[in-house]
Amino acid sequence: MICLGCLVERKIKQNYCVKCTKELFGGVSPKPLEFDKKEFYQARAEFAKRMNISGVQDKISLKFENKRLIPIASQGEYILKPAPFGEVGMSNPADLPANEHLSMVISKKIFKIRTADCGLIKFSDGELAYITKRFDYTDTQEKFDQEDFASILGVTPAKDGADYKYSSKTYIDCIKALKAYTPASMINILDFVKRIILNYLISNGDAHLKNFSLYSQPNKNDLMLTPNYDVLNTRYHINNESSDMAMELFDTHTKEFDAIGFLSHQDFKKFATFAGLSQNQFISIITQASNIKDVEKIVNKSYLSDEGKKFYIKSYRDRLYKRLLYNPKIK
Ligand SMILES: [Zn+2]
Structure with missing residues (x-):
């Protein structure tokens, strides 16, 4: 299949190749998300008051524990951005996660720009969301x-x-x-x-x-x-x-x-x-x-x-x- 990180066709059973598993998840292959997009928006509403990541597009922080990516109000190591939910004022909303992911891969591979580690990840129902690793924390959780x-x-x-x-x-x-x-x-x-x-x-x-x-x-x-x-x-x-x-x-x-x-x-x-x-x-x-x-x-x-x-x-x-x-x- 095509790796959900680097977009290269590889003989892999997992969603990510070895290199992408290492870059994005520290070598530990994550389980699929245990929630779907609807539940994402519920969690997001719950966290909204406590969230510290800004921006217009809906996103949520995730922490990575025991192979599981779990929504968290703040200080997560990852940011998850799904396609918008329901009617939105834009064309082709379902393609948003794939568009951002593709553009990041082009930034990295074609232009050789230092680019945030990112990939696509499946919700529990198989729908793909965009996931990116935060770069503003050190391995020991110190903030840049x-x-x-x-x-x-x-x-x-x-x-x-x-x-x-x-x-x-x-x-x-x-x-x-x-x-x-x-x-x-x-x-x-x-x-x-x-x-x-x-x-x-x-x-x-x-x-x-x-x-x-x-x-x-x-x-x-x-x-x-x-x-x-x-x-x-x-x-x-x-x-x-x-x-x-x-x-x-x-x-x-x-x-x-x-x-x-x-x-x-x-x-x-x-x-x-x-x-x-x-x-x-x-x-x-x-x-x-x-x-x-x-x-x-x-x-x-x-x-x-x-x-x-x-x-x-x-x-x-x-x-x-x-x-x-x-x-x-x-x-
Ligand atoms: Zn890969």
Whole structure:
């Protein structure tokens, strides 16, 4: 079967291959969840007042004990996100967990971005939910110091309004913060530029300031980007043609953008140059991103519906060939 962690076809009886069992569950293969989606939402309502994980999509903390994943109000080692329950204002809600999982696998395997460990897991009735291992605790349950970019850049709802996460800040402002605050800034900047190009290619219109964070180990001064998280093709669920990306790349537009009205090769090249990457580093990211054969292979092994797979591949191809690699000659 296809491993629910790495999406590779393997001869396995369990849901996860050996490597994924090790990465995601410390080498102990978990039993299927002992509750279904309905019970998930009941537990979530019960925990709601005590929960400390934020975000819009419904999620719940899990602890892992005696091969069992058990819902817990706070400080769980895992986060479980199922497909929404009932009528929701989006298209294809049943594909949400598979979409996020696939996007995380692409982040890790195609772009070689440090990405949160994650997989799919079966509810008691077999329905798949998305599960991810928290990265903000050490093995001894010490909490990492973590701050998202809304907080780092001093953007708040009081000052910047309800849409503060999308704010007037640009991705270059995030790069400047990486330069200023992280010791290994070039590693973090290269990683960040990759994330922006990934989000563009997979049509993630929700890569806002709260979806990027810095963290450091307890009592250490080693601030760096957290593993990548919360990435998915949002356009498949909410078709908003007006916004290509959650935020602008930089303050001004290139002459190419002014002429054609959308982001193309020169915009990303200029973004990478502003960020301080060399020409070779930029070309190397573009080469990774252009590995359409492997992208398609992963999409086709994913647990998306057939319609979802078609949409994902088409939107990736369009963004790659008609946008990222498109280099119009504008005088
Ligand atoms: Zn695997």
